Amino acid sequence: MKLRTSPVISLDEYRSRVKLGAIEEFITCHMCGESRQQPLYEPSRTKKNGRTAWTYHVVRCPSCGFLYRNPNILPERLGDLYSQNYSTFLTGNYAANRQRRYQQAMDAFSPVFAEGGGRRLLDFGCGAGYFLELAEQRGFDACGVDLSPDSVKEANERLTSAAAHFGAPEDVPEIAAGGFDVITLWSVLAHLPRPVEDFRGFRDLLGPGGVLMILTVNAQSLLLKAYGSRWNGFTRNHLMFYSRETLPLLLRQAGFAGVAFEPFYGDTIEAGTTRLSARHSRRLKRGVDAGDGGNMMRALAFADEKAIERWGDGRPVHRVG
Structure with a gap:
């Protein structure tokens, strides 16, 4: 109903309606280049004193269906969102069940993560190093990069053989050299203002047979359909x-x-600790399966045919080349 009742307008008309922030820019669809906009959501967060902490606009591409923030953050100002004690968030309540979620995703994509065997792994957006810690334990030759300097510092205090670096992959010679077997993006994809450029870079960093593992909020989420602008996938960053x-x-x-x-x-649900009854758990799974309605999306991208042959493991693979 929301898609049927929300008008599609030109980018010029959209610009006339929406205020541009100091570190923002108006963009067109990165997936197909469409300039028309279908405004759908206005997420916001209110402080305890009643003032607005943040707010932004989310539009849908009327051609391909891609959902994105517009105006978006200027790529050169992305670090502004992570410069002030971001590790406090990453290591607080947010991090309480992080490693359990990592374990579940690794199990879902077995045998990629079953045993590292010295294979090279890059965790892009490594935060405070919680996944790198698991990668160490599984025998990967692991490293990470992040835009939060305090998070990188905390990660390196936690790690033994792995190392976290501040900045982008091209800033670190041993990472820029590439040849990685696995790259992971844990709740990072939604943060990238130039995704096509970034993913071309990831593809270049992967060696033959390499894979890219993605965990991100799901634009098909049943919770988005239920809560709209109040969906928990709409966060400040x-x-x-x-x-x-x-x-x-x-x-x-x-x-x-x-x-x-x-x-x-x-x-x-996946850990078997839910308070839902067995009947309601089965119903939830059927609902998720029917329309890919999980609140998160888990994906494994294959660099080449060799990667599909090695790591496809009998699961359905959607070829995109």
Whole structure:
């Protein structure tokens, strides 16, 4: 109903309606280049004193269905969102169940993560190093990069053999050299203002047979449909929102060969600790399966045909090349 009743307007008309912030720019659809806009949501957060902490606009591309923030953050100002004690967030309540979620995703994409065997792994947006810690334990030759300097400092205090670096992959010679077997993006994809450029860079960093693992908020989420602008996937730092339909468009432009998805039912459902009855758990799973309605999306992107042959593991692979 929201899609049927929300008008599609030109970018010029949209610019006349929406205020541009100091570190923002108006953009067109990164997936297909469409300039028309379909305004849908206005997420916001209110402080305890009643003042608005932040607010932004989310539009849908009327051509390909991609959901994104517009105006968006200028790429050169992205670090502004993470410069002030971002590790406090990453290590607080947010981090309480992070490693359980990582374990569940790694299990879902077995055998990629079953045993590292010295294979090279890059965790892009490594935060405070919680996943790198697991990668160490599984025997990967692991490293990470992040835009939050305090998070990188905390990560290196936690790690033994792995190392976290501040900045972008091209800033670190041993990372820029490439040849990685695995790259991971844990809740990072929604933060990227220039995703096509970034994913072309990831493709270049992967060696033959390499894979890219993605966990991100799901634009097909049943919770988004239920809560609209109050959806918990709309956070202060999220810029773009993908689904099974739009992620392959990004991967095709970046030169990947294919992608496989695994449904996300929720941390407690998958851990067997949910308070839901068995009947309601089955009903939830059926609902998620019917329309890819999990609140998170889990995807494994294959760099080439060799990667599909090695790591496809019998699961359905959507070829994007």
